[in-house]
Amino acid sequence: MKEIKNPLLKSIPFRNFFFFSTLSLISTVLFSSLIQIVKIFSEDGMGKVVEIPADMTAKDLCQFLVYKSHCVDDNTWALVEHHPLLGLERCLEDHELVVHVQASMNSESRFLFRKNYAKYEFFRNPLVMTFFPEHMVAWCQETNHTIPQSQLLQNFLATSSCPEIQGHLYMKEVGRKSWKKVYMFLRRSGLYCSTKGTSKEPRHLQLLADLEDSNIFTVITGKKHHGAPTDFGFCIKPNKGRGEMKELRMLCAEDEQSRTCWMTAFRLFKYGIILYQNYKIPQQQKTLLSHFSTPVRSVSENSLVAMDFSGNIGRVIENPLEAQSAAMEEGYAWRRSQRMNILGSHSPLHHSSLNSVIHMTQLWFHGRITREESHRIIHQQGQVDGLFLLRVSQSNPKAFVLTLCHHQKIKHFQILPCEDDGQVFFSLDDGTTKFTDLIQLVEFYQLNRGVLPCKLKHPCTVVAL
Numbered sequence: 001m002k003e004i005k006n007p008l009l010k011s012i013p014f015r016n017f018f019f020f021s022t023l024s025l026i027s028t029v030l031f032s033s034l035i036q037i038v039k040i041f042s043e044d045g046m047g048k049v050v051e052i053p054a055d056m057t058a059k060d061l062c063q064f065l066v067y068k069s070h071c072v073d074d075n076t077w078a079l080v081e082h083h084p085l086l087g088l089e090r091c092l093e094d095h096e097l098v099v100h101v102q103a104s105m106n107s108e109s110r111f112l113f114r115k116n117y118a119k120y121e122f123f124r125n126p127l128v129m130t131f132f133p134e135h136m137v138a139w140c141q142e143t144n145h146t147i148p149q150s151q152l153l154q155n156f157l158a159t160s161s162c163p164e165i166q167g168h169l170y171m172k173e174v175g176r177k178s179w180k181k182v183y184m185f186l187r188r189s190g191l192y193c194s195t196k197g198t199s200k201e202p203r204h205l206q207l208l209a210d211l212e213d214s215n216i217f218t219v220i221t222g223k224k225h226h227g228a229p230t231d232f233g234f235c236i237k238p239n240k241g242r243g244e245m246k247e248l249r250m251l252c253a254e255d256e257q258s259r260t261c262w263m264t265a266f267r268l269f270k271y272g273i274i275l276y277q278n279y280k281i282p283q284q285q286k287t288l289l290s291h292f293s294t295p296v297r298s299v300s301e302n303s304l305v306a307m308d309f310s311g312n313i314g315r316v317i318e319n320p321l322e323a324q325s326a327a328m329e330e331g332y333a334w335r336r337s338q339r340m341n342i343l344g345s346h347s348p349l350h351h352s353s354l355n356s357v358i359h360m361t362q363l364w365f366h367g368r369i370t371r372e373e374s375h376r377i378i379h380q381q382g383q384v385d386g387l388f389l390l391r392v393s394q395s396n397p398k399a400f401v402l403t404l405c406h407h408q409k410i411k412h413f414q415i416l417p418c419e420d421d422g423q424v425f426f427s428l429d430d431g432t433t434k435f436t437d438l439i440q441l442v443e444f445y446q447l448n449r450g451v452l453p454c455k456l457k458h459p460c461t462v463v464a465l
Helices: 014-034 058-068 098-103 149-157 222-226 256-271 273-290 320-343 351-355 371-380 438-447
Strands: 035-041 047-053 077-083 088-091 110-115 137-139 163-172 179-187 190-194 205-209 214-219 233-238 249-252 387-392 400-406 409-420 423-427
Touching: 035 058, 035 098, 047 058, 058 077, 058 098, 149 163, 149 256, 149 273, 163 256, 179 256, 205 233, 214 256, 222 249, 233 256, 256 273, 371 387, 371 400, 371 409
Parallel strands: 035 110
Antiparallel strands: 035 047, 077 088, 077 110, 088 214, 137 163, 163 179, 163 249, 179 190, 190 205, 214 233, 233 249, 387 400, 400 409, 409 423
16 A cells, blocks of 8 residues: 655545545446536537536427527527437437437447528418328227328327327338338337238237337438438437437438328327427417517616617607607617628728628528539428528529428529619519518518418527537
C-alpha cells in the first residue's frame, strides 16, 4: 500500500480517504446519470451540443431548441433519429426519452432538428380514408367486414377493438439482394406475412416483427443502397439491435399512400391513446391561452401605451383601432428597413430592385436549390397539402419557382417577371394576377387558391441552430 505524498492528506487516515473517494465517485456517477450530453444537427449540417436531464422527452428538447433558435412553437417541430449508413430515419414520438433513444444509436447515427407537418396530420385531417384506403383496412375476425370511416381512428386507439392493415408489400430477403412480393397483415400483435397467397389461417402466418420491441423508419435511399423496386421504402428495426442488415425488415410499398398507411398504422398500434394525448395536449394549451383577452406580458410591458410621434409633439393614442393601425404601419416600416439592410444602405436602389430581393429573408425562400433538392425537403417535412417553398429557377435566372405539395404529389409553378408601365411585377398565371414582390405573392396565395390546386399553408422552414 503506497504512502500518500500530498501533505494536505497526511492527517487523514487512509480508510477515511478511501471513504471520501468512494463518496466522490458515487456523486460523480449520479450527476453524470442525471445530466447527459446530446448533439443535435440542423439541416445545414451544423451541430449544437446541449446538456439535458435524463428524463427529458423529445417534445421538451424540441421546445428548448425552438426557444434557442427564436422559432415559432407550432407543434410541428420534430427530433429525427438519422442513420446515414443505413439510409434510415424516423421522427421520435413526443413522449420518448431522448437519452434512451441515444443509448440504442450507433456512433455514426445522429439527431436532426427539423419540421414535420405530417406528424399528427391523420388527427387533423377529417378525410381519414386519405391515410387508410378502404381496401387496406379490415377486422381481424371478419375478412369481409369493413370499418366505418367515422369509427376508424377510435378503433385504432382502443385496446379492445382490433382492425388490421392488409396488402401486398415487397420484402427484401434476408442475406440476399433480391426482393419478394408477399401479402402482409399488420395487427396490434405484430407484422405477419402469409406463406400461402392471401390466406389468414394461423398456420399460414409468419411473424416478421413485434411492434413493442421495434420502431418503424423511412428508407431514404432505398433504390441506391438497397436495390428497392420502388421509392416508397420503409423498415422495421429492433430497438436493441446493432443496426446490422440481417436484423432489419426492409419493406417497400407500391406508392406513397400505401407507405403512409402502413407507417401510420404501425404508430397507432404501438402507442395507441398516448399518440392522441401527444397531439391533444399542445392543442389544449393553445385553447387555454386563447381565453386571455390580451397577451400575457411583463409588468414593464403593461405600463406601455401607444404613442404618435408624427407631429411636433408626441400624443397618446387612445383609440384601439388607431393604435392597431399604427402598430401595423410601424411593423411595415420595420420590414422595409430590414429589406434595405439586405441590399446595403450605401448603394442607391430603384424601387423595382428592392422588390426583387426582399424575399431573401423569408423562411420559405430557399435560393438556388435544384428541383431534386426541393423534392427532398418537401418529403422530409411531411408531404401534407399546402406545404411549399420558393426557389430560383434553374432554366430562367430571372424567374422563380413555387414548389407545392398536393395529395402527396409535388408540383412546380413558374413565377415570371413582367413589366407594366415601366414597373416590374411577378406573376404565376401569365400576368392575370400581378404582384410587386414575392412576399405579396405568397401572402395572396395563402388566402386565395387562385390557379393553384390548394392554398399555401405550410412553409418549408430550415433553421440553423
